[in-house]
Amino acid sequence: DAMVIQNPRYQVTQFGKPVTLSCSQTLNHNVMYWYQQKSSQAPKLLFHYYDKDFNNEADTPDNFQSRRPNTSFCFLDIRSPGLGDAAMYLCATSSRTAQGYTFGSGTRLTVV
Amino acid sequence: QKEVEQNSGPLSVPEGAIASLNCTYSDRGSQSFFWYRQYSGKSPELIMFIYSNGDKEDGRFTAQLNKASQYVSLLIRDSQPSDSATYLCAVNEGDSSYKLIFGSGTRLLVRP
DSSP: OOOEEEEOSEEEEOTTOOEEEEEEESSOOSEEEEEEEOTTSOOEEEEEEETTEEEEOTTSOTTEEEEOSSSSEEEEEESSOOGGGOEEEEEEEEOTTOSSOEEOOOEEEEEO | OOOEEOOOOOEEEETTSOEEEEEEESOTTOOOEEEEEEOTTSOOEEEEEEOSSEEEEETTEEEEEETTTTEEEEEESSOOGGGOEEEEEEEEOTTOSSOEEEOOOEEEEEEO
């Protein structure tokens, strides 16, 4: 089945130690998104790629970076995680004809 | 700032009742409206989308849209305990057909 896959499902990292979260898709959607969601809050868009074009939200901290080496894969890099970066990170995809987003299962990040 | 507002709840209804979830949005240019269901610790799952004023029915779910009032709602008929989840309303940014703004969700509790 076509889907969006996020790895790992759970990630524990040390304060200040760089961490990378990954997302892959078999839907061939041209738009990929990274959202951060904290408990009882709305998902917050960090950035998105429209094809190869990177679009950063104005309030996304510089600590967060992203790479999209090809259509199928997208990575979220957190250069120096702080305790406030503990959250669920959601990858989503969409296309011009898609009805809404398709989300991956998310990565729960814990910072110790 | 473009916003999507939802009552956080919890909305508690008995099994078999109709649950009514509401959402207001600030961007008059929005054209696409989505309801996602999110179980605790899981990623959002699309359950309904609506583009035109009026009602749209899909099984036990009915989405209602009133663009003049900037109001969208979700009705769940014959509520089941398995419907207990957080329901996120999402609206596209008026100047982007593929970028969604999410509300923080309404927690629904269906009592057996």
